[in-house]
Amino acid sequence: MHLTTAQIIERSMSFGFTPIEELYTKIKVTWTPTYLEGEIERFSTYRNNISMFGDKELNRSMFIYNIPTYIDWSLTFWGNILSNSWRKVTVKVGLEAVRLQPFDVIQIDLGPTSVLGTSYALVERSVFDPTSFSVTLELWLPIKAGTTVMDETVWSWIHEVDIPLGIGL
Numbered sequence: 001m002h003l004t005t006a007q008i009i010e011r012s013m014s015f016g017f018t019p020i021e022e023l024y025t026k027i028k029v030t031w032t033p034t035y036l037e038g039e040i041e042r043f044s045t046y047r048n049n050i051s052m053f054g055d056k057e058l059n060r061s062m063f064i065y066n067i068p069t070y071i072d073w074s075l076t077f078w079g080n081i082l083s084n085s086w087r088k089v090t091v092k093v094g095l096e097a098v099r100l101q102p103f104d105v106i107q108i109d110l111g112p113t114s115v116l117g118t119s120y121a122l123v124e125r126s127v128f129d130p131t132s133f134s135v136t137l138e139l140w141l142p143i144k145a146g147t148t149v150m151d152e153t154v155w156s157w158i159h160e161v162d163i164p165l166g167i168g169l
Contacts, residue, residue: 001106012092018085024058025050031062046079085145097135100126115148
């Protein structure tokens, strides 16, 4: 879906950011090279924005991957997402958005008068209001706090970055 300012109900748009309480500046993951019982766990750590937001740690198991390259890619992706404050937008639109669900990705064009311009956005929440026949969308934009341009490292498929998928065993 391509959402434009013409589709947004007047005076329904509000802007915000990821709350600082939701940020993690040090992410530690555990993983094993094989899934054999008794395997010694390995550790990987991502650090970012510690001087800005303090040392807030998150520990997770990276059980889905056992190949170091994929662990690094995943840790870098999630580390970037979890250690930065991102732009959020809430809008109310008509019924054309009723089919949208959380985790859908849409394109939003806020027009030439907005400093944000055009960006992709992730639907975090979609609420249908039967009394006004409208849908309130809470959107997460890949635009870091303090900037006005989309962070190209968030969704590499948007920019057709070639990520090799061959698994070498």
